[in-house]
Amino acid sequence: MNLEEKLQMLRKKNGYSQEQLADKIGIARQTVSKWENGQAIPELNGLILLSELYGVTIDRIVKDDDECNILLCKSADIDLNKVVSFLVSAKKNTYPVNENKVQSSRMKSSDFCYAENEYTYYDTYLGGEKFTGEEAVWYYDNPIWCMNYTGxxxxxxxxNGFLKEVLLQVTEKFPYRGPQMYTKGDYHYHCKVDGEFVWFQGYEDIFYLDEKIYECYFHGGVIQ
Structure with missing residues (x-):
């Protein structure tokens, strides 16, 4: 596998268009196109940015030996667009609508499970007014993504009906909790995320009029 093939594979597997990748690392879309067509080679600074964004070493990107190629293919084997699409579907069919509830996996835990084709989603949490939990996605038998939350x-x-209504507004462009902002009557929801789907942390809160009445921290990303 040559360099341009690796660059194209990593971009697609991480769910970016050429334009989105260019925006992420601060270059022109035409530059990304030239990299992937073999018309240009990324300079060192570009390789560093790609390495940090994709979470792989520069060696695995540039070396043409079999070991690096095998490791790179394995790390990029998941189609994140499909994972995100499934995750959004799973979220909308579990806790917010109180469906697909399953037997507790731990003492006094609340658990939900949802599956489509090769993907399985699990959400389990403890507590009530103070709570903590975890959402995770499996591809066949392999865990591939996880998010922990506490609020x-x-x-x-x-x-709680307002919170569930908020969680039903999750989208593929923002597949974490609720949308960035949502208002209904005197209730106002906000959500902020730093990072990308592969590695992120976030915070959400709810205000009633001018009073903060709820908050939740969360973080997660792709796991291998």
């Missing part, structure tokens, strides 16, 4: 109710007038 609490900190004020009066909390409405």
């Amino acid at each position: 609490r109710i900190i004020g009066d007038n909390f409405n």
